[in-house]
Amino acid sequence: MLDKQPLHLHSHRTKIKRLRSASVFSKPQRPQSRWHRFWRYYFWRLVRQKGTPEFLARGLAAGVFAGLFPLFGVQTILGVALAMLLRGNKWMAVVGTWISNPLTSGPIFLLNFQVGQWLLQSHEVFDMERLKSTTALLEVGADFVFILFVGCLVMATLSAFLSYFLGIKLIRRWRTLHRGWRRRHHSGQ
Numbered sequence: 001m002l003d004k005q006p007l008h009l010h011s012h013r014t015k016i017k018r019l020r021s022a023s024v025f026s027k028p029q030r031p032q033s034r035w036h037r038f039w040r041y042y043f044w045r046l047v048r049q050k051g052t053p054e055f056l057a058r059g060l061a062a063g064v065f066a067g068l069f070p071l072f073g074v075q076t077i078l079g080v081a082l083a084m085l086l087r088g089n090k091w092m093a094v095v096g097t098w099i100s101n102p103l104t105s106g107p108i109f110l111l112n113f114q115v116g117q118w119l120l121q122s123h124e125v126f127d128m129e130r131l132k133s134t135t136a137l138l139e140v141g142a143d144f145v146f147i148l149f150v151g152c153l154v155m156a157t158l159s160a161f162l163s164y165f166l167g168i169k170l171i172r173r174w175r176t177l178h179r180g181w182r183r184r185h186h187s188g189q
Contacts, residue, residue, distance in 0.1 A: 051089055057167035058088030061160040063096020068156035070109055116151025
C-alpha cells in the first residue's frame with residue numbers, strides 16, 4: 001500500500017548524524033528560550049498558511065492598506081475586516097498591518113502627508129506631535145487631518161496593489177523552492 005520504506009534506526013545516515021553531533025568541535029546546544037520558541041512557532045505557522053497565492057495576497061494587501069492609516073490600535077481590526085470583506089487570509093492581514101510600527105510610522109506618515117499636500121496644493125505644516133495618538137489626531141485642525149488622509153488613501157491604495165502582486169509572486173516562488181527542497185531531502189527515505 002505505502003511505497004515508502006520504514007525509517008531504519010541504524011541506517012548509515014543516522015550513524016553519520018550521531019557522529020557529527022558528538023564531535024569534539026561542535027558547540028553544545030543551548031536550550032531555547034520561551035520567546036524564541038514562541039516567535040519560531042508563529043513564523044512557521046505564517047509560512048505554512050494554506051490557500052491559493054491570491055487568497056494569501058488579498059489578505060496581505062488588506063493589511064498593508066489598513067497599516068498605512070494613522071489609526072493606532074484599530075489598524076489590525078480594520079485589516080482583518082477588510083480581509084474578510086475581500087475574502088483574503090486574516091493572518092496575512094495582521095502581518096500586513098505591521099508595515100507601520102514604531103520605527104516606520106514617522107517616515108510613512110510624513111510621506112503620506114507630503115503626497116496629500118502635493119495633491120491638494122496645501123501649505124499646511126507636518127508635525128509629528130499631532131500623530132502621537134488617535135485623540136491627539138482628532139484635536140488638530142480639519143485641514144491637517146484631511147491632507148493626511150488623502151495622502152494615506154493614495155499611498156495605501158498604491159501599496160496595497162503592489163503588495164498584492166508582489167505577494168502572489170513571492171508566495172509562488174517560496175512554494176516552488178520549498179517543494180524542490182522537500183523533494184531533494186525526502187526522496188531518499
